[in-house]
Amino acid sequence: PPNGIPFSDLIFQCGSVEWSKPQVIQSIKNLLFYNLPRVQVENTDAPGFDREDTYGKNHLVWDVLAEEEADRFQDLGVGFYYAPEFPAEVYINPSQGNTLKASYGRGGFDYLKYICVNAYHFTYTMTYPIVVNIVDESAFGDKGFIFRFATPILVDHNQGNRKDFRITQFERLETDRDFCKRKQDKLFSVYAKDKMTGEDILDVNVTFSCVNTYDCYLGKTRNDGGVGRLSTLLPAFCSPGSVVVTHQDYATARKQLSPTNLEQRYVDVPLVPLKPLTLRVQKRKLINRELQDPISLEPGEYAVIFLNTQELEDFGSMREYPQLHGYTESQESYLDNLGGDLSKINLAKDRITYELNIVLLNADNEPIGGFIQDWTPDPNQIAGAEEVMLTVIEQIPHPINALQQAQMMMVLEDEKITKQIEHAFR
Incomplete structure (x- = not known):
C-alpha cells in the first residue's frame, strides 16, 4: 500500500490494499513532531518563508491576528511543539481491528473487468495536546521571558473543531x-x-x-x-x-x-468440468477486406485474449500470447489468481457460448488488429484436445490514429469477415 497516512484515493492495483492502524497512528505522531515547530504566526517575530515556498505560505503560516492588531506583536516569537510520547486519542473510520482496508473490486464491463481497483476514504477523529511557547526577548531588561502553556487540539472527521463532539467509531464487521x-x-x-x-x-x-x-x-x-x-x-x-x-x-x-x-x-x-489447454495464437492479414492465409505472429507482436461467459458463475480469463509479454509483478500475480498456468486457458467440457475478444498489438503496444465474436466451441473437440489455436485478424495497413483504430474495431466485428475465422483444437 502507499506509505504514510491514507485519506481518499483510487488505486489501480490488484489485491486488497491494507494499512496497519498502529503504524498509521505512529506516522501521525511523527508528522506532528516534525512539522508543528515549522508553523508560524503571521506578523510575529518569525524567520519567515521564502516567497517562492508556496506550500509553506499556504499551510505553515497562521494568520490569526486581527488587522488592527497586526503590528502589536511583531517583537514576540511564537512556537508550537508536540512530542510523540504525549497522550493522543486517534479514531480512524472505517477500521477492522488493527487494520485499515481499501474496498477492492474490478470493473464490470468487457475489458474493464480486468482492471483491479482499490477505493478508500478514511476519516480521522483525534484529540491530542500541544505546547505553545510565546517568547518576549526584550522583557525584564532584555533578560527575556517565555510564557508556556498547553492546549488540546480537536479534530472531528478530518476537520478542526473547538466544540465538544461525540466520537463515533465504525468498525468493519468481521x-x-x-x-x-x-x-x-x-x-x-x-x-x-x-x-x-x-x-x-x-x-x-x-x-x-x-x-x-x-x-x-x-x-x-x-x-x-x-x-x-x-x-x-x-x-x-x-x-x-x-x-x-x-x-x-x-x-x-x-x-x-x-x-x-x-x-x-x-x-x-x-x-461443469474444465479442460486446461495450451494456448497458441496465429494471425490472418486483412487486405482490402480479403483474409490471407494464417501465419505466425511476428517478433514483438503479441495478443491479449479476453474470454468470458454469462453461462458460468464468475468465469473470466485474460491471457497474453506469447506468455508474460511485458507484465509487471502485480499483473503477473493477478493473472495467476485468474487461473493457474498462464500458458494454458481453461475451457468448459460443456457447450458454452463465450465472449471472445482478442487484441493484436505491435512492439510499440499499438493495436493493429483483433477478433471479436460470440464463440461456441464443440465440447467433444475440447475433451480430446491438448491445445487450442486461436486466430486473430491483422488490419493492413495498420491504423495510425484513434479514428482509424475505431474504424478497425468496427471491421473486426463484421460477421462477413469473422465467420471466415476458425479456431482449431489439436
Whole structure:
C-alpha cells in the first residue's frame, strides 16, 4: 500500500490494499513532531518563508491576528511543539481491528473487468495536546521571558473543531465473528456433482452466501459413509441464501437454496468440468477486406485474449500470447489468481457460448488488429484436445490514429469477415 497516512484515493492495483492502524497512528505522531515547530504566526517575530515556498505560505503560516492588531506583536516569537510520547486519542473510520482496508473490486464491463481497483476514504477523529511557547526577548531588561502553556487540539472527521463532539467509531464487521457463528439447529448436506458424469466430487470448497454480500465458509465435501458430501449447520442470519462451490478442476457454481431444499435439508450442485489447454495464437492479414492465409505472429507482436461467459458463475480469463509479454509483478500475480498456468486457458467440457475478444498489438503496444465474436466451441473437440489455436485478424495497413483504430474495431466485428475465422483444437 502507499506509505504514510491514507485519506481518499483510487488505486489501480490488484489485491486488497491494507494499512496497519498502529503504524498509521505512529506516522501521525511523527508528522506532528516534525512539522508543528515549522508553523508560524503571521506578523510575529518569525524567520519567515521564502516567497517562492508556496506550500509553506499556504499551510505553515497562521494568520490569526486581527488587522488592527497586526503590528502589536511583531517583537514576540511564537512556537508550537508536540512530542510523540504525549497522550493522543486517534479514531480512524472505517477500521477492522488493527487494520485499515481499501474496498477492492474490478470493473464490470468487457475489458474493464480486468482492471483491479482499490477505493478508500478514511476519516480521522483525534484529540491530542500541544505546547505553545510565546517568547518576549526584550522583557525584564532584555533578560527575556517565555510564557508556556498547553492546549488540546480537536479534530472531528478530518476537520478542526473547538466544540465538544461525540466520537463515533465504525468498525468493519468481521464475517466469521459477526454473521457466521449463529447456526441453524438441523444439519444440511451439500452434494457437489460432476455435471457430465453425475459423480460426487470430493474436496470441493463450500461457502454460504447471503445476497452476494455476506459469506460464510462452511468446509469441504468429503467421503461421508461412502457418499461425497458436506453435512454442516447453515448460518441462521440469512434465509434462504445460496451456496457457492469451488474446485480447481471445475467452474465455480452457485445454487440458490429453495424452500424445498431447506425442508429436505440437502442440495445438489452440478459443476461443469474444465479442460486446461495450451494456448497458441496465429494471425490472418486483412487486405482490402480479403483474409490471407494464417501465419505466425511476428517478433514483438503479441495478443491479449479476453474470454468470458454469462453461462458460468464468475468465469473470466485474460491471457497474453506469447506468455508474460511485458507484465509487471502485480499483473503477473493477478493473472495467476485468474487461473493457474498462464500458458494454458481453461475451457468448459460443456457447450458454452463465450465472449471472445482478442487484441493484436505491435512492439510499440499499438493495436493493429483483433477478433471479436460470440464463440461456441464443440465440447467433444475440447475433451480430446491438448491445445487450442486461436486466430486473430491483422488490419493492413495498420491504423495510425484513434479514428482509424475505431474504424478497425468496427471491421473486426463484421460477421462477413469473422465467420471466415476458425479456431482449431489439436
